[in-house]
Amino acid sequence: MTRPRTMAALLMAALLCALTAACGTGTGPTDGDRPAVSIAASDYLGGAPVYVAQERALWAAEGIDATVTTQPTGRDALNAVLGGQAQLGVVGDLPAVSAALGGRELRIVADLSRFSDWRLLTRTDRKITGFDDLKGRRIGVPQGTNVEYALSRMLASARLTTADVTVVNLAPNQITPALARGDVDAGVTFPSFYDPTRDTLANRYAELPFTGYTARTLLVAGPEASEETTTAVLRALRKAQQGIAADPPAARKAVLAQSKGALQADYVDSFQPRYAYGATLTPELLDDLAQEAAWAKTAQNLPGSADRTVLLKHLNPTPLTAADPTAVTIR
Numbered sequence: 279m280t281r282p283r284t285m286a287a288l289l290m291a292a293l294l295c296a297l298t299a300a301c302g303t304g305t306g307p308t309d310g311d312r313p314a315v316s317i318a319a320s321d322y323l324g325g326a327p328v329y330v331a332q333e334r335a336l337w338a339a340e341g342i343d344a345t346v347t348t349q350p351t352g353r354d355a356l357n358a359v360l361g362g363q364a365q366l367g368v369v370g371d372l373p374a375v376s377a378a379l380g381g382r383e384l385r386i387v388a389d390l391s392r393f394s395d396w397r398l399l400t401r402t403d404r405k406i407t408g409f410d411d412l413k414g415r416r417i418g419v420p421q422g423t424n425v426e427y428a429l430s431r432m433l434a435s436a437r438l439t440t441a442d443v444t445v446v447n448l449a450p451n452q453i454t455p456a457l458a459r460g461d462v463d464a465g466v467t468f469p470s471f472y473d474p475t476r477d478t479l480a481n482r483y484a485e486l487p488f489t490g491y492t493a494r495t496l497l498v499a500g501p502e503a504s505e506e507t508t509t510a511v512l513r514a515l516r517k518a519q520q521g522i523a524a525d526p527p528a529a530r531k532a533v534l535a536q537s538k539g540a541l542q543a544d545y546v547d548s549f550q551p552r553y554a555y556g557a558t559l560t561p562e563l564l565d566d567l568a569q570e571a572a573w574a575k576t577a578q579n580l581p582g583s584a585d586r587t588v589l590l591k592h593l594n595p596t597p598l599t600a601a602d603p604t605a606v607t608i609r
Contacts, residue, residue: 312338312341312342312343313341313342313343313504313506313507314342314343314344314345315337315342315343315344315345315365315366315503315507315508315510315511316344316345316347316363316364316365316366317344317345317346317347317364317365317366317367317368317511318347318349318354318355318356318358318359318363318364318366318367318368319346319347319348319349319355319367319368320348320349320350320351320352320354320355320368320369321348321349321350321470321537321540321541322351322352322468322469322470322495323391323393323469323470323533323541323546323549323550323553324352324368324370324390324391324393324493324494324495324553325368325390325391325495326391326518326522326529326533326550326553326555327390327391327515327518327519327522327555327557328346328368328515328518329532329533329535329536329537330518330519330521330522330529330532330533330536331344331514331515331517331518332344332346332536333532333533333535333536334518334521334532336514336515336517336518337510337511337514339514339517340510340511340513340514341510342507342510342511342514344511344514347363347364348537348538348540350449350450351370351420351423351450351468352367352368352369352370352373352423352424352495353369353370353373353420353422353423355367355368355369356369356373356374356377356384356498359384359498359499359500360377360382360383360384360500362500362502364500365499365500365502365503365504365507365508366387366497366498366499366500366503366508366511367497367498367500368390368495368496368497369495369496369498370423370424370493370494370495370496371424371427371493371494371495371496371566371567371570372422372423372424372426372427372570372574373422373423373424374386374496374498374567374592375567375570375571375574375589376422376574376578376580378571378582378589378592379571379574379575379578379580379581379582379583379584380580380581380582381581381582383500383501384498384499384500384501384592385498385499385592385593385594386496386497386498386559386567386592386593386594387497387498387499387508387512387559387593387594387595387597387598388496388497388512388515388557388558388559388597388598388605389494389495389496389557389558389559389560389563390494390495390496390497390515390519390555390556390557391494391495391553391554391555391556392492392493392494392495392553392554393469393492393493393495393552393553393554394489394490394491394492394493395469395487395489395549395552396428396432396466396469396487396488396489396491396493397466397469397472397485397486397487397488398412398429398432398464398465398466398485398486398488399453399454399457399464399465399466399467399471399472399475399483399484399485400457400463400464400465400484400485400486401457401460401463401479401482401483401484402481402482402483402484403482404463404464404484406463406464406484406486407486408436408486409432409433409435409436409438409486409488410436410437410438412432412433412436412438412442412443412463412464413436413438413442413443414442414443414444415443415444415463415464416443416444416446416461416462416463416464417429417443417444417445417446417462417463417464417465417466418446418447418448418452418453418456418457418461418462418464418465418466418467419445419446419447419448419453419465419466419467420447420448420449420450420453420467420468421445421447423450424493424494425450425466425467425468426466426577427491427493427570427573427574428466428488428491428493429445429466430573430577431488431490431491432466432486432488432490432491435488435490440577446461446462448462448465450467450468450470450471451471453465453466453467453471453475454467454471454474454475454478454479455478457475457478457479458478458479469545469549470541470542470545470549472485473542473544473545473548492566494563494566497511497512497515497557499594499597505594505596505597505600508597509596509597509598509600509601511597512557512597512598512601512602513601513602515557516557516601516602516605519555519556519557522550522555523555526550526551529550530543530546530547530550533546533550534546556605557598557601557602557605558598558605558606558607559593559595559598559605559606559607559608560607560608561607561608563608564586564589564590564593564608565586567589568584568585568586568589571583571584571589572584590608593608595608
């Protein structure tokens with residue numbers, strides 16, 4: 279009489295064990311039962327380590343199954359994180375600062391790269407030979423991105439503000455045709471559009487170089503990102519950054535392969551060496567974020583505090599500290 283009951287109990291225990299194995303990870307089973315993590319990247323070189331990690335299968339080596347989606351800009355990558363479509367995002371510093379001031383739930387977990395080779399693009403017939411010549415001009419810029427902040431620093435170098443110019447909100451790929459048509463007198467866009475603008479305008483092309491702003495590419499985490507998988511992602515990205523330093527030509531090939539035509543070889547060869555890669559969290563990062571936050575509060579009429587100690591709460595050093603304690607010098 280007890281045997282059928284015993285067999286039923288054993289079957290039930292086996293079923294519960296199977297269900298527990300299937301549901302035990304918060305992200306669900308993946309290939310080889312590796313935890314899954316979704317990353318929203320963007321097709322500019324500041325996030326090149328993500329492409330290198332993808333090309334060289336570094337995610338699996340760290341025990342995770344990463345899905346990378348490419349967004350047009352860092353602002354779009356941030357929106358994917360804030361909207362729950364991705365757990366981690368590769369974004370510019372200004373979108374991250376704006377989200378923090380707006381009270382959005384995200385944490386900066388690493389400063390992935392730095393870049394300061396900016397250009398103001400214009401035409402020879404506009405006779406803009408210095409930033410002080412921008413007063414009263416129409417300037418195209420993708421608002422809400424760190425490119426907009428670059429423009430503000432260019433204007434500030436000539437003691438001008440956006441009140442002294444007419445800012446035209448354009449997508450990054452709209453700056454070149456707007457200049458060609460004469461809709462704007464000048465434009466600031468992502469470096470990948472410098473050479474196409476030169477080719478389009480030909481002998482009408484002119485530019486003003488600017489190094490007064492260091493743009494930072496950040497890795498941000500949304501509320502669904504676990505510290506364990508974020509640490510694994512950072513370990514993979516640090517290996518990718520080491521690979522970029524050890525063999526730059528091979529790294530550029532990996533970036534081109536993963537960009538799937540979004541980036542051109544001449545641009546990658548020319549500009550990738552101009553980025554300083556290395557996942558860190560430093561006091562200098564926090565100082566720059568505070569300066570940007572003070573500007574964003576005025577320019578974008580955002581709430582929140584630009585105070586350095588308040589912004590510090592939007593940084594989460596735990597995953598990077600676990601990946602490499604020497605990379606975190608902020609306290």
